[in-house]
Each structure stands twice: as structure tokens, then as C-alpha cells.
Amino acid sequence: MPRPGAFHRSRLLRLLVLPVLPLLVLASALTAPTGAVAADSKYGYSRYDQWSWLTTHNSYASGNAGSPMNPDQSETIKQQLEGGVRALMLDTYDPNGNGPVEMCHGSNLFCYDDFKVALLTIVNFLKKNPQEVVTVFLENYASQETLTRDITNMLNASGGSKYLFNQNKYGIFSNNWPRLRDMVADDQRLVIFQDSWDDTALGSGTLMNTWTHTVENKYGYGIKGTPNGCAVRDHSQPLNTKTMPGTKGLTPLFTMNQFNSDEIDPAPSAPRDNGSALKKRIETCKDVAERVPNFVAVNFYQVSDRSGITPMSAVDDLNIAGYVYPPDPAVWVVNGKQYRSTVGSNRCMVRGDEFSDGSGGLVTQRACADPVPSSHQWTATKPDYDGKGYYWIKAGNGTCLTVPYNNGTPPGNGTQLFWWPCETKNFSGSQLWNVMPNDAGRSYYFVNQWTGKCLALDPATATAKAGKVVQAACPSR
Template structure:
């Protein structure tokens, strides 16, 4: 085997220009993993794709293919802020109007929305009506529960996360505030009224979230399919409802001005959600309004401004978020509560759950990472191995595979490691136990084709060398009800995935290669 050119691991021209989304830690053996766009997801190009148009295509059962053991905190959920605010003019309306009595909620659920924000006023000391400030939204809490029940009965694979808020202050009611009926109502009264709704709809709610005895641990999808999960019940002087961390990692600067500042807040929280691997909820409200200067539809959909006789367009938060997420299909963004969402923005958020869709029995470009630091091919069940040296210098050699052993030798052990001598932009070395790096051959500076066997080689520590930098994307294999966490390893230079050669898959010393990444 000829020795590769000595400069192959350090050619700066191989730094592949590719947008990076964020970073998550995955496990001790693996190190850390960057979640960047893999196969292109849904995307939109116009403001109308992100704003005030949920589209004609329904998204009725998009959770059906998500692995049931997926934590709700690991998912990306499109939601609506002030879900039923369709009346009261431009200063109060936050959603596309599909009709009164809960019909707007019905349309949202059918178009993929899975997180809702319900604002209630006490009426007649025993019921909840839906309000945005002083404006009654021609719907009652019973309408919300009826529409949720009807939808979940038809689509039992789904779940709906509800943020509930007592809209009217119990003290110091101001001119623009709604008032409970009667005004003597207390937070305890609101909690008791909610308890009556729960008792009449006990089969609809995820029970641990509505007991009022303390926040429930974040559930798995299998525990809440067909249920309404209470995320929190705000404004009632109690932190004993909902699920843990729902209000912890939250962005809700609702008076942020200008739009750019609000977008900065939104982007920051979304990036934090991508970067954090803890089992915690992230909730981002993209909505804002100061009630006078800029209204909800302007923050969401943008507006035109004129300065010095020059008219320019200010892009809304919805469009900016849609473009930011375009093409990505991995990296949870958490629960995103939006004003006037458009179809492409909803699709982009849903597509972030693709890593939780099991890929069947395995794929040669998907790998399991075990606690003993072995990388096991999910299709052929064989271990990646640091193979024979090119020569006596032991500078490098071939990457091969063989049957896994009960006690893994050093040549079978690997780990993801972030370089410290240069900015890696979230990419990682995949290092063998001897400190050498998984490397795509130099090939005279031309990215080699799919099927090329990989090398182990001295790690380039002076600069970013794309042939040694890998993006590690979590995915799952198995079935919806029986899945295993696994990974795609995508090379920065070639955009191809760590794989195995089918022709030598059963042979000891068979080739470990790069190949087209599975979707």
C-alpha cells in the first residue's frame, strides 16, 4: 500500500463551507456532536411561507413515526402564542382566523401545531372563557378541550402540550386588563375551577401534569400519545402544575424593540436548545408587541420603514427563523410558540425530529457507539478497527473492520474529541486509542468518491483540515416501539458518511469506507 502524501492531513483548501447549527454533548465515549443539516428538510423562500399561511397540506400524524422512547424535551414542537387570539383588531390578533368556538385550534392541530397557549378568564365563578387581554375570543375552555379530544381520538399517535395562563390579574386590575367574574375571585378559585375541568376530562389529560401536587418529570412520547400534557399553569400563584423545566429555559421578551433585538433573543434560545443535551424543556416565544409602535403582525411578518426618503423592508421574526432553519433535519429546537406561523416554518420545526425516526434494522452508514468505546456498524454488526500500518514509521494505516470481541482491544476503541489548537466550528476528530485520527485520503486535493477506504493518520493540529473533521449526528435504528440510539458520522470535506464496503463486509479486515449518507 503506497504511503499517502505527507501533507494530506493539512490542506486548508479542503475546509468545506457549510453552515453550522449548534453543538450537543451525546455521551462520554462519543464526546460531543454537532447537529448540522443533513438531508434537506422542508424549506421556504418567501415571507408568505413563514407568515400567516398554514398552507393546504395537513400534518395530521407526524408524530406516528417518532420513536416512543423519545423524551418530550428532546423533541421540536411547533406551537402558537395566544392560540385563539383572532379578535380585537391588529393590536390583539395573533393567529390566522379559522373560526370561533375552537375551530381555529382545530385547524392549527390539523396543520401540525402541537403546542398551544391558552389564556383564560373566570366567568360566573365556575367556568373559563378564552381572552387576550380584555377581548373575549368567542371561545371557552370547554371548546379547547372538545377540539383537542376530537383530534387526539382520530390521531392517537399525537400529543398536545398546553401552556395555560390566568389572563386576568387578581389584584390591581388596570384599564387594558380583563377582570374575572366576580372580581373577588382568587388564584385558589382558578385552581379549583381547573380541577373541575380535569375531573370531567381525566382521560384526556396526562395525569401527572395536572394533579397540582408538583411538577411531573418530563415524560416520554409513549407516555403521552393521545393526551393533553399541561406544560404549566401560570398566573395562579402555584408552581405545582405542569412538567419540570417547562418554564426554566424560556425566551419571552414580548416587548423587545426593535425586531432585530427580538430576533437576537429568539436565535439565542434556539441555539441553546440545540447545544444542550440535558433532559430539559426549551420554550421560545417568537412573539412580541408594544401595543402601539409595533404590533404582533409586524414582529411576525415584518414591515416597511422609511428613513431619509429611502424605503426599506424589515424582515419579521418568522421569516428569519424559517431561513435559519432551512435545510436542517436534526438538532432539537424545543417548543416554539409563534404568532401567525406559516407552513414552511412549521415544517422546518417538525423536520428537526427526523433524528428520532428509527431507520429500521440498520444501515451501513449508521453506527452504534458502545460504552467500551467500540463503533459497531448497525447493519453488519462489526467493529471499526485501526488496521495495518502503511510502513514501519507507524504514521498511518488503513481503517478496517472485524468481528467485535467480548473485551475490546485498543485497536477497536475510538472517541470523538474537539480540537483545542484551532476553532473547529463544532466538528470533531474521531481518534483511535493510539491518538491517530480517522482521515479521508488526500487524493491530490480532490474529494474522493463514495466507496473510498479510510485511513488513520497523524491528527493535523495546526489548522482545520476537513478530511479529519467529522459532524456527528444522532439518529435511531429499530422500530417506533423498540429503538436504539445511533449516529451518522459525516465528513466535513466530502459530505459523505462513515460506512462499510458491502463486498468485504463479512471478511476480517474488510474495508471501512465513506458513502452517501442515509436520509
């Protein structure tokens, strides 16, 4: 398909310029459908450490629990789970010295309920919601014997023992955290941490130690203070720890505390903490920890001081932006200047044969090469004019990745792309691409401004010496 002259391109794009495609349009809602495919669509290829979870501080301390202490939440644990909370912070005590374990606030003088009641609530939620994963953090003051006995008895009696996560099943200290969809398929959907002793086997699962698996920031910031900075909490490894000490490959989970335990009554400050300040704190902690938080812990999770921003929406935004797509013809690993497909067998995007008139050439796929020759090199660069946030994808010879003109009609899926001189005077959507990071920037997909289609490897020709690189549907959830 020959390219038009500058006049034709300019006229076409005055008629067919498309708006910037926001990520929210390309990603579906985060509500969980049912069935085996649902875990793939909800979590994609994300590992447990690559997802973010709304977390409630002192989850048991709700306003209707009858304690004289000021509450930290206004809903019961059951209501919190139904409202989208997926991680709970519980304080466990043994007021009687031999059980039952109770959930208390500050000391064993102010207790709310038996821990087994909360655990049964969680198990029942998991039974009704087979795609969901719930994490529990225990700030524990009970003995190891009493706590493990109560948990064992309750899980066995409720049929919930099968849900308890077993770190040895996945070899996390060498292999890192499992993918969430695998945890769902294996029914390993109840993750429990405790801060009192080393990892403890419990039936077929594990009570994991908080400080050998997670990092945290400080939660207090003074009476009438405002949350800022991201200092590391005592007992925690530095927030930017990449691999937990003593392991070969375990990425620490990052808990970002966004509440003030210095205040006697946390309710008045919760709206302020959960709105604008929360978004700011996430950005600050992202810079310090060099990653997004896995657990965003707040008081009164439903309230905020800013319309459109809640703890739930903030967590959803993190999961939308960091969503990890499974291997897909439209998802590419960018290794230096080499674009490597996530499907096929070691296939890279290559500048292929030149057209007979010397005007440009085809874009193909071949086996990746090391060192990377010029014909395999591509870079995303800003155009010489205002591309409104879009990029050229430039070949090693300085030309641009281009969608065929197709007589002015946006071509469909399967259209082979080509390399062509970059337009420096006229805005040409066929040469502009929205660069969408995936997997925390370890891979990408690229959306053409004109057609709304994605740069993709053609699976049908992936075994050919010079297969096709085409535009196709963007990865879907």
C-alpha cells in the same frame, strides 16, 4: 489503494476542496410528509422532551375576539395551528359557577369564548394532520369537576378522546417521555397540562399537573423592560433539574417564556421580543437550564424585528440542531475514546491490521472492549494547521482516519477506510471530518471534507471477527 505523496495530495486538493457542509444541507425541511414513515422522518428518534415547539401565550386572546382587553395574538387558534404553532396557553374560568368553562383574560369579566370551541378546533386539526402533536397548557381557575366534565364531554362528542395522552401507557415516571413517533403511531397526540391539582385520569388519558412535569422561567420583566436572564418562575423546580422529584426517570419539559405580561398593550414590544432578543434569550436559557427549551412561548408569533429570524425559525433551528437520528450505520456513540456503533451488536471502530509496508493499516470493527485498549481509541482533535472547522480523527497510535486516494477520484459508498500518518504540512480533505453532534451530543456522525460521505459501520460484515469500517451515505431524514 496506496496513498499518494504530499505533492499529489496537495495538487488533488487544490482541485477538489469542498466547502464546509452546513447542517442545513444535511438535514431536510421540517414539513411533515404523510404515511407511517413520516413520523420517523419528521421526529426521528426524538422523545417528546427532546423536541421544541412554537407556543403562543394567551392563544385565545386574538385581535378579532371582541374583548376590550388588548390582544396577545392576531390570529385565531385555528389560524395559529395552521401557521405552525404546536402548543397553546389557555386561561380557563367558570364565570357561571357550573359551566361552561370559558377562556378569559385576567378575570372572568373579560371572556373570549367557550373552552369547548378551542378544544374542538384542536381535535379537528389533529384529525386532518395525523403526524402532528399539540400541547395545551391550562392556567385554570375553574373547579376540577367543571373542567374535567367539559373536557370529557367535548372529547367524547368530537371523537377526540383517543388522542388524549395517557402517561400511564408509557410509564413516564420510570421510563421517561415516549418517542414522538410512538406517540404518533399510538394516536396519543393531544397533551394537556393543568396547574390546579394533581394528575387526573380522564377517560383513557390524563390531565397532567404542570408543575410535576415541567419547569419555567419568569415571563415579566417590567414596563418597557427588555427580556434578559433566565430566572426560574415561582412554583417551578430549578431550570436545570435533570429528573423530576418523586420520579425515577422523568426529564422535565422546559417552557421558556418570552413575553411581557407587565405591559398593558403587548403589541409594540412583540417584534423586539421575537427577533434578536429571542435568539439571545434562548442562548442564555440554554446555559442556565443546561438544555434547549421545549416550548418557546411568545406574543404575536408572526412578528420580529430582524429579517430572517422569527419565533418559528428559531424553533426550527433548535429542532434541526438537536435532531435525534434513529440507529444508523453512520451514527456513533462516543464513549470516552471509544466509537460505538448505534447498529449491530456491540460493535466498535478499531485500528486494524497494518499494511505490509508499514505505512498504515485498515480500519475495522470488532466487539467493544472494556477497558478500552489503544487499538480501540479514537479522538477528534484540531489539526496542526487551519482545518477551517474540520477535525482529525486520531487513532490511539497518533495516526489519522483517512479516506483512500483512489487515484484522485473521490471514492463512493462502501469504501473501506484506513489509518495513516497525519499530514501536518499539506491540507488533506481525505483526513478531515466535520463532527456533527446528534441527540444533544450523546452521539455523532462524521462527514468527510473531501467526499461528503460519512464514517459508517458496514452492516454486511458486522458479525465478522474484523468487519469493515467504511464511508457511506450520511443519515437522512
